[in-house]
Amino acid sequence: MATATAAGAHEAHEHTHYTTTGLNHRKIAMWAFIGSECMLFGSLITTYLVYKGRSVVGPFPHQPWTDPVSGKVFPAILDIPVTSASTFVLLMSSLFMVLALAAVENKGKPGYEGLLGSSKFWLASTAAAGVIFLVFQAYEFTSFVHLGLTIKTNLFGSSFYTLTGFHGAHVAVGVLWLMTMLFIDIKRGLTPKDAINVDIMALYWHFVDVVWIAIFTLVYLIQ
Amino acid sequence: MSTDRAHADHAHEHPTWKQYKWVALWLFVITVLEVWAYYIPAFVASKAFVPSLLIMSAAKFVIVVMFYMHLKYDHHLFRKLFTGPLIIAGCTLVAFLFLFAKV
Amino acid sequence: MATSAAIPTNAHAASSEQTGLWSWLTTVDHKRIGILYLYTALFYFLVGGLEAVLIRTQLAKPNLSVVSADFYNQLFTMHGTTMVFLVVMPLSAAFFNYLIPLQIGARDVAFPRLNAFSYWVYALGGLFITLPIFWGLAPDGGWFGYAPLSGPTYGGGFNMDFWVLGLQILGISSLAAAFNFITTIINMRAPGMTLMRMPMFTWMSFVVQFLVILAFPVITAALFFLQFDRFFGTHFFEVAAGGDPLLWQHLFWVFGHPEVYILILPAFGLVSEVLPTHSRKPLFGYNVMAYSGIMIGFLGFGVWAHHMFSVGMGPVADSIFSVATMLIGIPTGVKIFNWIATMYGGSLRFPVAMKFAIGLIAMFTIGGISGVMHSSPPSDLQQTDTYFIVAHFHYVLFGGAIMGIFAGIYHYFPKITGRFMSEKLGEWHFWLNFIGLNLTFFPMHYSGMLGMPRRIYTYDAGQGWDLFNLMSTSGTYLLLVSGLIFAYNFFSSRKNGAPAGNDPWGAPTLEWSIPSPPPEYNFAQIPEVTSRYPMWDLKAPDRTAGIAHSHADAGVIAEAHAVPVHEETERRTAKELGIPIPFPTIKPLLVALGIVVLFSGLIVLHAGNFPLAMATMLGGGAFMVGSLYAWLTSPLE
Ligand code: HEM
Numbered sequence: 001m002a003t004a005t006a007a008g009a010h011e012a013h014e015h016t017h018y019t020t021t022g023l024n025h026r027k028i029a030m031w032a033f034i035g036s037e038c039m040l041f042g043s044l045i046t047t048y049l050v051y052k053g054r055s056v057v058g059p060f061p062h063q064p065w066t067d068p069v070s071g072k073v074f075p076a077i078l079d080i081p082v083t084s085a086s087t088f089v090l091l092m093s094s095l096f097m098v099l100a101l102a103a104v105e106n107k108g109k110p111g112y113e114g115l116l117g118s119s120k121f122w123l124a125s126t127a128a129a130g131v132i133f134l135v136f137q138a139y140e141f142t143s144f145v146h147l148g149l150t151i152k153t154n155l156f157g158s159s160f161y162t163l164t165g166f167h168g169a170h171v172a173v174g175v176l177w178l179m180t181m182l183f184i185d186i187k188r189g190l191t192p193k194d195a196i197n198v199d200i201m202a203l204y205w206h207f208v209d210v211v212w213i214a215i216f217t218l219v220y221l222i223q
Numbered sequence: 224m225s226t227d228r229a230h231a232d233h234a235h236e237h238p239t240w241k242q243y244k245w246v247a248l249w250l251f252v253i254t255v256l257e258v259w260a261y262y263i264p265a266f267v268a269s270k271a272f273v274p275s276l277l278i279m280s281a282a283k284f285v286i287v288v289m290f291y292m293h294l295k296y297d298h299h300l301f302r303k304l305f306t307g308p309l310i311i312a313g314c315t316l317v318a319f320l321f322l323f324a325k326v
Numbered sequence: 327m328a329t330s331a332a333i334p335t336n337a338h339a340a341s342s343e344q345t346g347l348w349s350w351l352t353t354v355d356h357k358r359i360g361i362l363y364l365y366t367a368l369f370y371f372l373v374g375g376l377e378a379v380l381i382r383t384q385l386a387k388p389n390l391s392v393v394s395a396d397f398y399n400q401l402f403t404m405h406g407t408t409m410v411f412l413v414v415m416p417l418s419a420a421f422f423n424y425l426i427p428l429q430i431g432a433r434d435v436a437f438p439r440l441n442a443f444s445y446w447v448y449a450l451g452g453l454f455i456t457l458p459i460f461w462g463l464a465p466d467g468g469w470f471g472y473a474p475l476s477g478p479t480y481g482g483g484f485n486m487d488f489w490v491l492g493l494q495i496l497g498i499s500s501l502a503a504a505f506n507f508i509t510t511i512i513n514m515r516a517p518g519m520t521l522m523r524m525p526m527f528t529w530m531s532f533v534v535q536f537l538v539i540l541a542f543p544v545i546t547a548a549l550f551f552l553q554f555d556r557f558f559g560t561h562f563f564e565v566a567a568g569g570d571p572l573l574w575q576h577l578f579w580v581f582g583h584p585e586v587y588i589l590i591l592p593a594f595g596l597v598s599e600v601l602p603t604h605s606r607k608p609l610f611g612y613n614v615m616a617y618s619g620i621m622i623g624f625l626g627f628g629v630w631a632h633h634m635f636s637v638g639m640g641p642v643a644d645s646i647f648s649v650a651t652m653l654i655g656i657p658t659g660v661k662i663f664n665w666i667a668t669m670y671g672g673s674l675r676f677p678v679a680m681k682f683a684i685g686l687i688a689m690f691t692i693g694g695i696s697g698v699m700h701s702s703p704p705s706d707l708q709q710t711d712t713y714f715i716v717a718h719f720h721y722v723l724f725g726g727a728i729m730g731i732f733a734g735i736y737h738y739f740p741k742i743t744g745r746f747m748s749e750k751l752g753e754w755h756f757w758l759n760f761i762g763l764n765l766t767f768f769p770m771h772y773s774g775m776l777g778m779p780r781r782i783y784t785y786d787a788g789q790g791w792d793l794f795n796l797m798s799t800s801g802t803y804l805l806l807v808s809g810l811i812f813a814y815n816f817f818s819s820r821k822n823g824a825p826a827g828n829d830p831w832g833a834p835t836l837e838w839s840i841p842s843p844p845p846e847y848n849f850a851q852i853p854e855v856t857s858r859y860p861m862w863d864l865k866a867p868d869r870t871a872g873i874a875h876s877h878a879d880a881g882v883i884a885e886a887h888a889v890p891v892h893e894e895t896e897r898r899t900a901k902e903l904g905i906p907i908p909f910p911t912i913k914p915l916l917v918a919l920g921i922v923v924l925f926s927g928l929i930v931l932h933a934g935n936f937p938l939a940m941a942t943m944l945g946g947g948a949f950m951v952g953s954l955y956a957w958l959t960s961p962l963e
Pocket residue numbers: 470586587589590632633651652654655658693694695696697698700701706709710711715718719722723726727
């Protein structure tokens with residue numbers, strides 16, 4: 001009978017049972033889920049691209065726009081320096097994540113002592129990077145709204161906020177997951193036996209990062 | 224499925240710390256290049272801009288998936304579960320761009 | 327019941343604590359969840375059927391006004407939505423649940439609680455989308471919800487809210503189930519059960535799960551756009567703001583075409599079990615059957631725009647999608663020929679299950695032929711949006727999917743209940759169904775070719791449609807009668823049917839090696855599989871002489887504690903055998919409930935009560951997350 005290990009660890013009972021491939025049930029399911037997410041983000045990105053340049057009123061992502069009625073001038077909306085910074089943070093979070101996994105897998109082995117070998121440190125850093133990314137996004141959204149772009153303004157607003165909002169929601173779920181894992185680590189300490197749980201979480205986290213890599217180029221950089 | 228099981232304990236041939244940091248450095252460098260390209264008006268106006276950005280971001284994508292998600296080292300099954308859907312998603316996206324006269 | 331002493335029936339042997347409402351609410355046993363799916367989907371079959379009867383009554387003669395135009399819209403929308411999402415998919419899911427673990431030699435699915443969750447989301451989501459019809463608030467924009475009719479400008483009432491949110495909820499159920507079955511099939515096969523030894527039903531189900539995980543996210547995204555348009559004032563499909571209704575159509579059909587294969591492939595799988603069993607001959611061209619299933623699944627993602635030939639995509643796009651659609655007819659035709667070749671030279675037996683299976687071959691072929699007819703754009707322009715299309719998809723869906731599922735029900739009823747269904751009533755059911763189906767749908771080819779459009783609530787006399795419509799309506803009443811006979815047969819046979827043993831049909835696959843109904847742990851010992859037809863190896867080795875056999879890896883067998891395939895004759899409890907069984911739990915139901923409450927909040931928002939809407943959504947969301955954490959932190963077994 002299973003004892004409590006980590007959140008989610010009980011769903012599959014492969015630890016007591018034989019599996020055909022020798023692989024972990026949940027890891028297979030996670031990869032299938034990621035495949036499915038490719039279609040979800042594929043649809044969201046497709047919609048953004050299809051609607052690019054089809055808004056009948058501004059403001060627009062890359063060019064300034066003058067409202068013909070009020071004569072008011074709206075600047076180009078996207079703020080590349082800020083987004084470059086948040087992109088960098090998310091990329092680094094992926095590094096922290098692999099280091100967290102390595103720390104859990106190798107707990108107690110030589111070379112994994114001290115702060116840099118501590119899974120708690122790296123999990124916390126990953127979560128923190130995720131939070132910073134979300135703060136950047138919150139800042140981005142509010143500043144865009146102040147510039148005159150809401151989700152209701154035009155097609156650009158609708159498709160932009162929906163796409164990046166969905167991505168942000170995924171980051172938020174990832175942060176919750178990371179914090180849960182960190183909580184478990186603090187409470188009872190993760191051991192190499194828990195590595196599979198961290199591994200699965202890491203897959204999700206990196207996937208969210210990979211989606212951002214695509215969004216950053218397709219939405220922000222290409223004009 | 225005996226061959227499957229041979230791979231199963233994927234022998235922890237994960238990349239090492241050092242590799243992870245090199246990977247991070249590459250990701251960083253490519254991102255810098257991307258943003259830099261964005262700020263060269265002549266390059267932005269040229270035909271090479273969009274393809275080169277697409278190639279750079281595809282490179283980052285592949286690096287993260289291969290090394291950080293260790294698809295390069297893991298069971299072939301995972302590779303299939305990921306690339307299959309990715310290909311279908313990509314083809315659908317391209318088809319839409321044609322259908323809506325974007326390319 | 328003279329025979330009952332000789333053939334011990336296990337019908338009442340299920341352990342005693344497994345009764346009562348609470349046990350059903352908390353079950354995580356894949357077989358019981360399969361039974362829940364079966365009953366719920368049959369109930370919705372009745373609902374969708376009655377909607378059809380009302381539709382056909384309204385259309386029996388010109389200028390009738392049995393129902394109002396408005397209510398008619400709700401009827402055809404809910405009929406389509408119900409049949410697709412609440413009947414055929416869940417009936418297939420009933421078989422996925424019941425059969426996949428049994429066919430691959432497993433004791434359960436990979437994630438038993440997630441499985442219960444899928445069912446509860448389906449059951450509650452079904453109510454969410456079905457109940458509004460009693461207040462005249464049911465969705466009324468067609469099962470494809472074309473924008474902008476489904477958007478806020480032209481569909482401002484509550485009706486389409488229920489559709490958008492209901493499908494969103496049902497999608498969660500299908501996706502969760504698909505991840506579960508993919509993992510189960512990849513990772514829980516018994517030793518020796520290689521992919522190319524899996525029963526064909528499991529193969530087709532495997533393909534379907536991939537179609538689900540790839541097609542459903544697309545409709546999810548599209549539904550989110552529509553949802554945001556309706557509730558948050560976005561402009562995705564608002565023409566005045568530059569939004570493009572064609573984007574909805576494309577996204578819908580990128581989902582919609584794979585969806586039709588999601589509906590038909592499980593039925594193909596069931597028929598591929600029934601035909602070899604009653605032909606007493608291995609399935610002809612097993613490999614080709616498996617590969618053609620994969621082919622169909624793959625090509626199915628490249629043909630969606632054949633539903634949109636009339637929107638003016640231009641000659642290049644029209645040609646590409648036309649050719650792709652014609653290509654997909656090839657693997658489909660291959661299957662038909664393989665089934666016929668399976669029967670050829672076999673020693674055939676014709677129980678009701680076999681009749682339905684053969685019925686599928688014939689009826690699906692008719693639907694396939696009309697399908698290939700409208701794969702050609704010039705021809706489709708005459709047919710699209712007419713009753714000709716209605717004829718096409720009912721031949722493939724009723725004549726195909728439903729007939730295949732009936733074949734499966736008659737075939738597997740003895741396994742599920744330990745008793746046979748009455749063959750005599752079954753004969754009545756089959757023939758009335760067969761005649762009713764053709765009487766209903768064949769004339770639609772004619773009314774359609776004579777120009778009768780789909781989705782009109784009445785028509786004028788003198789256009790040459792009257793006779794065909796009357797025929798269709800009469801056929802519908804025959805179908806109703808045949809359905810009632812089926813229902814009576816189904817429920818009375820559960821108690822009074824003749825007892826069936828482990829393997830009443832002499833079938834070749836693993837599910838027939840264990841008692842009927844199976845014990846909760848399925849297999850007392852995990853079987854070691856050495857060929858595609860393990861039960862025939864035991865009982866009719868001459869039939870399988872020409873098929874590859876092998877022995878599994880000794881180390882693997884030891885690890886799995888497997889034993890050679892044998893017929894299980896005694897029934898002991900899981901405790902006696904020391905097999906861990908997952909605990910029953912109510913948490914998946916609670917999470918599902920939280921999700922439905924969360925979505926209902928948007929309806930309240932539409933009603934204009936902002937505080938109550940926020941309270942509902944936050945309450946539902948918190949309840950969902952809380953129940954989810956409780957679920958994830960409690961042990962499985
Ligand atoms: C031989 C294979 C098939 C071909 C070539 C084919 C072709 C087509 C085409 C071209 C249409 C669009 C007609 C129009 O709206 O103008 C169509 C509609 C439809 N088909 Fe098929 N089909 C095939 C099999 C199936 C199967 C297996 C199913 C379901 C089990 C199915 C269900 C439908 C449905 C539901 C529609 C109508 C959708 C709507 O407008 O509501 N088809 N088919």
